[in-house]
Amino acid sequence: MKVGIIGPIWQSIPPQGYGGTELVVYNLVNGLADKGHDVTLFGAKSSKVKARVFPTVERPLRDDNVEWTNVAYNLYHITEAFDRAGDFDILHMHLNKSQDYFALPLAKYSKTPVIFTIHFQLPNRNTQKDRYQVLMKYKDFAYTSISDSQRNNFPLNFVSTVYNALDVSLFPFNKEPEDYFVWLGKINPRKGTKEAILAAKKAGVVLKVIGAVDPGVPEMLSYYQNEVKPLIDGKQIQWIGEVGIGQKADLLGRAKAFLNPIQWEEPYGLVMVEAQVCGTPVISFARGAAPELIKDGLTGYLVENVDQMVEKMGQINNIDRRACRENVEDRFSIPAMIDGYEKSYNKAIMAFKKQ
Amino acid sequence: MKVGIIGPIWQSIPPQGYGGTELVVYNLVNGLADKGHDVTLFGAKSSKVKARVFPTVERPLRDDNVEWTNVAYNLYHITEAFDRAGDFDILHMHLNKSQDYFALPLAKYSKTPVIFTIHFQLPNRNTQKDRYQVLMKYKDFAYTSISDSQRNNFPLNFVSTVYNALDVSLFPFNKEPEDYFVWLGKINPRKGTKEAILAAKKAGVVLKVIGAVDPGVPEMLSYYQNEVKPLIDGKQIQWIGEVGIGQKADLLGRAKAFLNPIQWEEPYGLVMVEAQVCGTPVISFARGAAPELIKDGLTGYLVENVDQMVEKMGQINNIDRRACRENVEDRFSIPAMIDGYEKSYNKAIMAFKKQ
Known part of the structure; x- marks a missing residue:
């Protein structure tokens, strides 16, 4: 054609x-x-x-x-x-x-x-x-x-x-995660950076925040300065700036789960797919495309609020990481x-x- | 049709x-x-x-x-x-x-x-x-x-x-001008607000500056604040803000001439026509459309710089104001x-x- x-x-x-x-x-x-x-x-x-x-x-x-x-x-x-x-x-x-x-x-x-x-x-x-x-x-x-x-x-x-x-070959599968959770994206209230941090604090787990701050957008800069940065302590809540694709795959793949407490009807959300292809389940607010990208209970969990997110973080070992990878191979x-x-x-x- | x-x-x-x-x-x-x-x-x-x-x-x-x-x-x-x-x-x-x-x-x-x-x-x-x-x-x-x-x-x-x-009927003809010159327009370095003032000062005549300052454009505001406003003394150089069409026709018509020291190739310049229709000749820098809108020596003068403008201001009584009006009736x-x-x-x- x-x-x-x-x-x-x-x-x-x-x-x-x-x-x-x-x-x-x-x-x-x-x-x-x-x-x-x-x-x-x-x-x-x-x-x-x-x-x-x-x-x-x-x-x-x-x-x-x-x-x-x-x-x-x-x-x-x-x-x-x-x-x-x-x-x-x-x-x-x-x-x-x-x-x-x-x-x-x-x-x-x-x-x-x-x-x-x-x-x-x-x-x-x-x-x-x-x-x-x-x-x-x-x-x-x-x-x-x-x-x-x-x-x-x-x-x-x-x-x-x-x-x-996405190109599955660029993302190695990781069967054995380390003891942390991850959030990744452009810093934006719609993407729920703050809510991910609050969930990690409530659950008492380590969260790596892999974020880019767009200096050209004043609202994003002030959201970062006022809402996100004060919550980062460098120990439980760790700030990691923008990373290349290799490091991204590595950091996603070693995480127990990707937290995605989105605050809007996001029409897609490639990062949810990037996490799963590495074998990393996604716990997402059930908004936008999340219910289509995640198989609830199989490749992650769909939740309504931070408390439910914390609850599901405790059950994350029930997810078969191989199923996450296969979901992407089959559909994305x-x-x-x-x-x-x-x-x-x-x-x-x-x-x-x-x- | x-x-x-x-x-x-x-x-x-x-x-x-x-x-x-x-x-x-x-x-x-x-x-x-x-x-x-x-x-x-x-x-x-x-x-x-x-x-x-x-x-x-x-x-x-x-x-x-x-x-x-x-x-x-x-x-x-x-x-x-x-x-x-x-x-x-x-x-x-x-x-x-x-x-x-x-x-x-x-x-x-x-x-x-x-x-x-x-x-x-x-x-x-x-x-x-x-x-x-x-x-x-x-x-x-x-x-x-x-x-x-x-x-x-x-x-x-x-x-x-x-x-x-323009609608000629909205602009009364004024045969007998008073003893002042005029500049009118949006305050803008391209339109030569400052040069008009300098010409009036050099010629020792009164200039009425009928201007609008666009507050949404920082360059225009700072041009007004730094280059124009300091030259306005309220006596020889008089500031008159934005005016309606009736007052505009009146202020233009009572002037000896309209000064137009434009600093760019302005593709038209309706104010040159508005002045002439009132019977008021235009002394303009010979740029853009000015040579088409003004009949040099008949309805105004085309000049190259402020000194020439000052010289022609002294000869303005040689212009037949009726010819200015007719130029507009015929062509504009x-x-x-x-x-x-x-x-x-x-x-x-x-x-x-x-x-």
Whole structure:
């Protein structure tokens, strides 16, 4: 199949630093190419994938400190791809920022089927009316969600859910954990950094906090300064800054469990998958995609509050760490994701032909 | 002719406060309707014009403090108009902000001719590459400029220059000025507030500074505080804040001349026209559109620096104030603008048919 993938242009593919969508696009492009598809990635010239790169920007925008609100680079990027729609059996557009919405009206005129993957939380009808009404206008296009919970009854034509994958080979399995728990992520009240610490204190266990503080976002900096930092004592609650993927896999894999007391309906949550692939169960608040990513009682526990989290921390040895690994191999590996997108492409192409 | 006008949505048409493009769109819609054209304005629901309003936003964005960088409202607005292109003989899109560039790729698919009026300074090839490359991609569409100087050798397909008009009837003619000069505008180093004051001081004349300071722009506030305010003594250099249109016409009309020592290639400069319509000559630095708006030696003077400005201030009584008024009646009145756009529409329609 001839597939044109329209990814983000803020970073190269793969990303140099943290970049969730960029990493998914990287694994998608390579995975499709590995299966023999003829793939073109529209993106930054410096992207390195196992497929053709059609460069739409000379340099990733982040490298030039382009303002986050910039419109024209993205517009150029998207139009360059749609101008070449005729070269493909399908165009796959990744919607990641509001500037990406511009692909929607163009798809109306495309003679090639287009499929959209939504990477963000869907806009609220009342408080985000601007984006809501644009999506509603184009609700009959073919969409994929990254979890079922992400859909949140939003009446888009979702052809399937395809979970974000990771490369299982990059994460060694660890059968024998050490005596600590772990929290990992960008420091953010939504991600429950503080609640994870409170759970560890209540349970009387060691917690390693592997966190990055975004200095560009004042709310995050003040949350870290006022709510998180005072709870870190360096003994029971240990601060570990940003780490590379190797160290991340090591720290996750040696933990008894990953604590995930999220405070919002997170549409995915790759770190829950990263923990499980190392064999580390996840105890998560039952919000967002957590009930889909974790098999309750088998690969971790779903809880409602900090007290329940503490209770389940005491039962963590009941979880078979091998089952955690297998959950990821079966459902969140690159082959699983490629299979999901291939099926979605076929559905979108069939629907397009029927029009 | 059936004309669809796509204007800005940040304010109603006409604007409640200052809004250059909004005012031009207002006069255009009413002027076309007065001549019997079937006009539809795509814009905020609260717009009040002599034509049909097709509402694309419930309330002007500025009323809801929508972020200036918002993308989705404008996208919805523009797509609603292009979805209805078939109802018109021509669509007239006013390009005012980078979010308006979205209209360009849509025009590619339009079965109705589209004409674009550029209201901003054209992007620099090296420092504004993002916008430059988008415009270049669509350079063969039909464009109008608001002055010849605005074009700046940018290789777009300009079908004509149509000067921004004003409603002559709102500005009484004043044959007998009082003994002062005037500067009027938003306080901005580019507009030469300081240089106007220095010229008045050097010439030993009274200057009334009719200025608005934008508190949301720190550079403007500090320019005002550090460069302008210290020069204001309340006697020779008099500060007069923002004024309504009646008071503006009065203050301009009673002045000996309007001083316009602009520091950039301003693509238009409506205040130069507003002064002349009152009978008040303009002494301007010969930059941007000034040489087109002023007839040198007849309706004012074009100069290169403050010293030359001072020299010409001494010769201002040589200017026939009636000639200033007539310059505007002939070239910058609403009928002149309507005539210009009618001709432009016909050119765009002819070119479209030949494709």
